[in-house]
Amino acid sequence: MSEEHCCADCGGPSRRHVIKGAAAVAAVGTLGLAASACAPKKTPLPTELTKVATVDEVPVGTGKSVMAGETPVLLAQPSAGQFIAYSSKCPHQGCVVGVDTENFLCPCHNSGFDFAEGIPQFGPAREPLTQLTCEVQGNDILVRG
Numbered sequence: 001m002s003e004e005h006c007c008a009d010c011g012g013p014s015r016r017h018v019i020k021g022a023a024a025v026a027a028v029g030t031l032g033l034a035a036s037a038c039a040p041k042k043t044p045l046p047t048e049l050t051k052v053a054t055v056d057e058v059p060v061g062t063g064k065s066v067m068a069g070e071t072p073v074l075l076a077q078p079s080a081g082q083f084i085a086y087s088s089k090c091p092h093q094g095c096v097v098g099v100d101t102e103n104f105l106c107p108c109h110n111s112g113f114d115f116a117e118g119i120p121q122f123g124p125a126r127e128p129l130t131q132l133t134c135e136v137q138g139n140d141i142l143v144r145g
């Protein structure tokens, strides 16, 4: 896998990115994705439905970062029984979006996206997160790209 960074447009992970990313990860605590602000570009989403979590891992009104194979994805349960998956690739400049208590949050430039539709709530992102196929089978949440 390539170590090429997603932030090529902005010159790679600068000291500012590292500091902001560390602050964002610290702010989101255990709910966040404990990774650097930038991730390798080439991490394809699974083409087959892949188990990424169980329903009890995503309480109503919350979001969670999980792995679909080697690719981070975002899950939310905005209302009881409604599970939604999104690509974690930020629509602004491609950084990996994490989670805080009320929004999906991009640590690179602090864009926030709502759990229900992935719509930007603040920050420079203007496009929503890309929604993925998400199914619940029994107690399992499955996702594919």
Ligand code: FES
Residues within 6 Å of the ligand: 090, 091, 092, 093, 094, 095, 106, 107, 108, 109, 110, 111, 123, 124, 125
């Ligand atoms: S990459 Fe800029 S806000 Fe996400």
